[in-house]
Amino acid sequence: MNNAIFFDLDGTLVDSKSDLGKAVVYTALNLKLKILSKEYILSLVGNGIHRLVRDYLDSIACPDYYNQFLNIFLLYYYDHVCEDSYLYDGVKSTLLTLKKHYKLFVVSNKLEKFSKKLLNELGIADFFEEIVGGDSFENKKPHPQPILSLIERHAINPLSSLFVGDSENDYFASKASNIQMGWISFGYKDESILKKITPDFIFDKFRYILNIAL
Template sequence: MNKKEMNNNDKQLLIFDFDGTLIDSVPDLADATNAMLTTLGKETYSIDTIRNWIGNGSRLLVERALVGDIAVPEDAQTQAEADHAEQIFFEAYTKIGGSKTVAYPDVDSGLRKLHTAGYTLALVTNKPIRFVPKILESFGWQDLFSEVMGGDSLPVKKPDPAPLLHVCATLNVSVAQSVMIGDSRNDILAGQNANMDTLGLSYGYNYGQDIRELNPTEAFDSFADLVAWIMKDNA
């Protein structure tokens, strides 16, 4: 579907990404990553470097940190080494507890406006599900989302379309009535792979690539603009 062809009146379900779309969790993720690396006696990295490694779930973040690059060779480390490092990362992230994680501007009011307008909201993130409820509760969002999926809720995660299709099936909403909203290629590709309309946000974590290059149905530079566009036919 080409841009600006989405009929907002036909949409019922809004599926949101989490990190980079609703919340900026990079400071906490970077702290946990560097704590892991310090424990392992390895070099630590700047927050700007680690920012470009985020978005594919915790395992790939850990593997990228271990080699210091976004591209991880297949033989970079053994399964046992990666498992051990990931466990250290989880422990560090749990201790940090989201202390530096913040909502992006206008996200709180925007989500509540969409919810009040009658849209069904869902969350599909590549973050391990164990960390999601506490963060949602910290912002008071736990009652806004009808379905929440983590990166390990199914055997596959975004950009695979399975989590999005699972949400549609669970909530009994068709793909045609649904929209995937996110900041990265994983979000846009997941939506496209599900034959679902996609809305991109340019301010999040997308490995330095302009979200518009992925041809979402529409793209926005702020959450407020996104909400206004979705709501424009409901005014």
């Protein structure tokens, strides 16, 4: 059986907040809706695009605009998915080392085509055996289906594998898959999340994954 490391995308490999925030502002302007502060919009990022859109519209008391907002948002964001987004420090070099010893996967709640385009533009898509998104399976994180499906498809040994992420969704999906979880402390979630989850490892820098993986 193969050993694997599974990665979340946004807030783990990539900081994509700025591009997501700009897509919210563009869409709100297009629909002539209220524009909230940049800081507030960015605080909504981290739970997937559908939740971001829903939370923003709830914040301005316009939930009936959901379908319109989402459609415009997706069209704009696909064309501007990697204007300001960037890899966290140490991601590329660490993945290059890990790839020699593990099969690497991305399991994101971002739609698959957006995930693949973003990682292609950042130059690391080829590091991964598969990149799956929130629409790749019937269920998405925190449901374990994406991870369990990849485990079966690639003959992965969960007991010698690892999931690296920054959110509750990552934690619960990995634990339901019987995989150890490493929490990224510099991602979208601050230390208050540790009141809800008990990760096996905490990584203050991305390259620290090498300390337990090799």
